[in-house]
Amino acid sequence: MQTPALASSAQPRLTRGVRLQTDSKTGNSVLLFPEGVLELNETAQEILNRCDGRTVSEIIQALAEEYDIDPKMLAIDVEETLADLKRRKLIELT
């Protein structure tokens, strides 16, 4: 699988026009954007809830501490998820 490496100092943010909200029917998080709805899995949900100006490495660190997981293991998941969201233009990296 080829995913472009994400700079650990990049700050992921939702792209303008993309809304993150709780689906009242399921209680899960969804991303809403023009003509589309993306139902988020738990990983994506936890990551996006922390895309508030923090860098990729800060997000990994925060999740690792909260869930007591090895940051190196977690980094793969986080980077894959962010790369996927970026490919769909749902997040931007600044």
Add this chain to the structure above:
Amino acid sequence: MIAPRPYALLAEITYRCPLHCPYCSNPIANGNLEGRAPVTPGKTGSQELAPPYNAELSTDEWKRVIREAADLGILQIGFSGGEPLARRDLPDLIRAAREANLYSNLITSGIGLDDDRLCALRDAGLDSIQLSFQSDNTNLADEIAGTRAHQHKLDVAAKIRAAGIPLSLNFVIHRRNIDRLPQMIDLAESLHAERVELANVQFYGWAFLNRAALLPTREQVVRAREIATVAKARLAGKIDIFYVLPDYYESRPKPCLSGWGQRYLTVNPIGEVLPCPTASSAIPDLRFENVRARDLDWIWRESESFNRFRGTEWMPEPCQSCPQREIDFGGCRCQAALLTGNAANTDPVCELSPNRALVDEVLRDLDSSTPKAFGADWTYRVNPKTVLTPV
């Protein structure tokens, strides 16, 4: 049958429109169940007026529909028409959608959108705008729209960008403009759109009436597909390009609506709730419920119109035993009704349909057309008649 959860509501808040595009999917006859006349391409009848606009739902009725839609699980609302800006209460409706946590998209020609209205819509919580264009070329665009609109649309696109609202462009592609696809893509790029729909015309409403003038040739379609494919790859990551296929030239039908009564519903200006925006005119024998009489939840779950073609049980052969039946859902019910006279038939676009000859015949007639017939005139869309209520 257990109804699935709907995701998106198309709110057609008015049929009034300052443009007269000959491919409009609005009904050319509607509103009067007894008065609906079947439509044949190239033939106009006497009962083709859309409902008078004083029969439109009121602001309060729309607000109730929006709340009921959110309760039903709907997450997206598209405000469409006609031209939705023709209703002065649009900001109120968008605010109601925002309060109900719906993501709102305005589907507009841009006519009537000045700085003040744009601010009002943004402040009300509008999430995105889809702006229609008829061509990249002013003269051609204005000819297609039947009015001078193109220059204004360019200004509006810039204003939308300046207001910070995400912008999608929509081009309906047909015989008269399909050869300008590269220039239209260039226009989208220069206007910094985030998303572009290159939508080959689908033949419903006015487009069905004007099919002979709008249907592109096979040669045009092949070239357009190549251009769209190349542009999609070139602009990946910059502009999302959605190319809507010209289904008469396909061998399998489009997965219309992701299945009837599965994800989408439409409420038209007079409150009829439709599984598909073109259903009321294309399928005259189906009775549609009205939000003035029933709540949306009941209509979605229980009504005959939503259940008639839900799932796969209604399917005839060759759909019933087809491995593709949950991929294309038998295609489009409206197209089956318009071309075969029976909405329950397999979409005749499908190469397995016993009625495919009906589509081939249309294509063959086009190929053998004389230059004169090739440039067949179209009938411009007209607005519904205004009926004044006595004071």
